[in-house]
Amino acid sequence: MNKNKILLFFPDGVGIRNYLYSNVFRGKEQDLVLFHAFDPKTEQAVKDITQIENTVPIPKYKESFKEKFLRELICLARLKHNAKLVKNPTILTNWKTNHTGFFKTVFYKCVEIASMGFANYERIIRLEKRYQKAIRETAFYSEIKKILVVTAPEKLFCSHQRGVQCAPIFAVAKDLGIETITVIYSWDNLPKARMALQADKYLVWSDYMKEELKLYYPEISSEQIFVTGTPQFECYQNPENIIPKEEFYNQYGLDLNKKIICYSGDDVLTCPDDPQYLADLADELIKNKMDNKYQILLRRCPVDISGRFDAVVAKYPNLIKEAPPLWNFEANNNWTTIYPLPEDVQLLVSTAYHCDVVVNLGSTMAFDFAMFQKPCIYINYDQKEKVHPNWSVQTIYKYQHFRSMPNEKAVYWWNSKRDLALLINNCKDETDLSSIHEWMGLIIGNSNEASLNISKLLLHDN
Secondary structure, three states: OEEEEEEEEEOOOOOHHHHHOOOOOOOOHHHEEEEEOOOHHHHHHHHHHHOOOEEEEOOOOOOOHHHHHHHHHHHHHHHHHHHHHOOOHHHHHHOOOOOOOHHHHHHHHHHHHHHOOOOOHHHHHHHHHHHHHHHOOOHHHHHHHHHHHHHOEEEEEEOOOOOOOHHHHHHHHHHOOOEEEEEOOOOOOHHHOOOOOOOOEEEEOOHHHHHHHHHHOOOOOHHHEEEOOOHHHHHHHOHHHOOOHHHHHHHOOOOOOOEEEEEEOOOOOOOOOHHHHHHHHHHHHHHOOOOOOEEEEEEOOOOOOOOOOHHHHHHOOOOEEEOOOOEEOOOOOOHHHOEEOHHHHHHHHHHHHHOOEEEEOOOOHHHHHHOOOOOEEEEOOOOOOOOOOOOOHHHHOOOHHHHHOOOHHHOEEEOOHHHHHHHHHHHHHOOOOHHHHHHHHHHHOOOOOHHHHHHHHHHOOO
16 A cells, blocks of 8 residues: 555546645645546546646446445435435435336336335445445456555545445445545535445535534444535635636626626526526516616526527627636536536636626525625526426425525525515615625535645545
């Protein structure tokens, strides 16, 4: 085993910004090996960006029927358990039922039937043990073992706890005596029962998330959980990430004499009616003659390349401008080729800095904007003609992670289309953001020292 060598396991490209563009590993590149499933083009781009020279590709992973059945059964059994544990049925919406194709439909129906026998948590733990045994019986486990024996790292760090190939890779590391560390990627992940791996150490954002991890996974001891913060918000502390005002406005065709309302889009599944809400925003500004003072800057979700906003933007060319996220995203490819470019850090920070308010459906962009003392408006009404009849904003705000909100004053609520003008004026006149900062303190903890905390934990003996 090579002391000080850390194998950085990236199941996909989404975690690159938080852990490779931040200061977590800066200056230690010689001790790092990137363990990844990127294609050659993405691998070279990441190496160029991060200065990490040593890389090891992950062999192609094809999950066996037994592994998949056990993994999905564990997920559903845990979702049912979690929903009862916190008395929140919306947790069960994380189990998808609209599968296409005969085989998938039958497969997931069998999982649902089997899950009826695992209401007891002790049975879920026994199921986990069966899954751990199953992943050790595969050819993929043997391939990974050969790689880790040759690479011989002291530690294995994973940027995302959810990837399906995580479990066998962490199992090999455990069996070889390699210390394993994973982060809980986002604030809403824990209730969703998609933690695919078992690690020696779990890094969480805050004390709140630590208590959540203990609640949903009581078999994990407190000594294994470390509150480090997340590097996700550190970029707001660096003035170099702010594009000068005139340059920013010129780059995106904005009017220097008008204030900016940022409309932050979600992915298609989270908010299928996003384009209609954007149209409502534009309609109300025009109707109330506020378009002479305000303009809209659209930042769509980085993984949304559906083009669903195009018609709305085309309808209001003088009012709505776009600042597309600067991500590598190759159409018809998989998640391993999706990753943010370094320039997107500047774009995101500058958007929060130069815009006056953000409008969205329940996203952490509320926290991003609060970094610059900017308010957030959460959409809180349904469209009369929905894209999906059964979808509702009310389901979204009943999700478990929203129970952490200290009170409703943390954000402004857009409760009906015609309320917008008054809402915008209230945002302009009121400056008390104490509730959103209280919420941020609860969820993200100390966002200024996350890189330092994680670096100390990973790069030094403890």
